[in-house]
Amino acid sequence: MNPADLRWSIARYPAALIDRVALADGRAVTLRPVLPQDAGLTQAFYRSLSPSSRYLRFHMGVASLSSAVLRAFTEIDYDGHLALLAEVFDDDDEERQVADARFVRRADAPIADFAVAVADDWQGVGLGSTLIDRMLAAARRRGIVRLDGEVLAVNRPMLGLLRGRGFALRTDPQDARLVRASISTGAAPPDAIGTPADVAFAGG
Numbered sequence: 001m002n003p004a005d006l007r008w009s010i011a012r013y014p015a016a017l018i019d020r021v022a023l024a025d026g027r028a029v030t031l032r033p034v035l036p037q038d039a040g041l042t043q044a045f046y047r048s049l050s051p052s053s054r055y056l057r058f059h060m061g062v063a064s065l066s067s068a069v070l071r072a073f074t075e076i077d078y079d080g081h082l083a084l085l086a087e088v089f090d091d092d093d094e095e096r097q098v099a100d101a102r103f104v105r106r107a108d109a110p111i112a113d114f115a116v117a118v119a120d121d122w123q124g125v126g127l128g129s130t131l132i133d134r135m136l137a138a139a140r141r142r143g144i145v146r147l148d149g150e151v152l153a154v155n156r157p158m159l160g161l162l163r164g165r166g167f168a169l170r171t172d173p174q175d176a177r178l179v180r181a182s183i184s185t186g187a188a189p190p191d192a193i194g195t196p197a198d199v200a201f202a203g204g
């Protein structure tokens with residue numbers, strides 16, 4: 001094989017999304033886009049959630065992620081599919097993931113579906129709302145015009161968080177156990193982004 005044919009094909013890692021965030025109780029986390037080598041970290045995170053938090057996240061009992069889901073969660077393109085994790089380090093520099101947030105853009109529209117989960121012992125100190133804010137800003141920059149989410153009607157913390165951030169909440173007419181949440185990101189719809197004439201004028 002010609003060495004010139006060997007290409008590293010991962011999308012460019014969005015390092016600008018790496019940040020250190022102080023939380024309401026004085027603890028701090030590092031936020032960063034997920035990497036393929038985070039599969040073990042992500043599996044340990046979801047396994048560490050209480051059954052109740054896992055149920056609220058996946059809407060069913062999930063003990064651990066299958067290898068296919070784990071790959072889909074960690075091998076992402078950072079554009080249509082973006083995932084941010086929050087992590088902390090112990091005294092031996094051992095990493096622990098304490099939150100996961102992601103959106104996945106639909107194939108047929110500039111709309112993305114989002115989901116978030118925070119470790120039980122890190123809930124209620126602003127991590128979930130920080131991650132939603134980062135997701136919204138990143139979606140806007142990627143030309144995604146709307147974020148949609150499905151929340152169980154019994155999930156008061158999530159509904160409170162979303163209501164406080166201006167999401168529209170509507171009970172699913174087909175299934176009263178589900179609330180559909182959506183918010184406009186403020187990104188211009190694709191039609192308004194530019195016509196070929198605009199591009200020519202800009203010298204593109």
Ligand SMILES: CC(C)(COP(=O)(O)OP(=O)(O)OC[C@H]1O[C@@H](n2cnc3c(N)ncnc32)[C@H](O)[C@@H]1OP(=O)(O)O)[C@@H](O)C(=O)NCCC(=O)NCCS
Nearest residue numbers: 053056116117118123124125126127128129157158160161
């Ligand atoms: C829902 C979840 C993501 C919220 O994240 P979080 O980090 O705990 O939330 P925050 O600390 O950012 O809280 C933001 C808002 O949520 C609400 N909230 C958070 N914890 C709450 C609780 N225990 N009871 C009631 N409201 C709560 C409040 O409205 C809060 O607003 P405030 O800023 O006025 O305090 C988190 O609890 C979680 O991961 N739950 C399990 C999985 C899940 O439900 N995922 C969502 C699936 S769609």
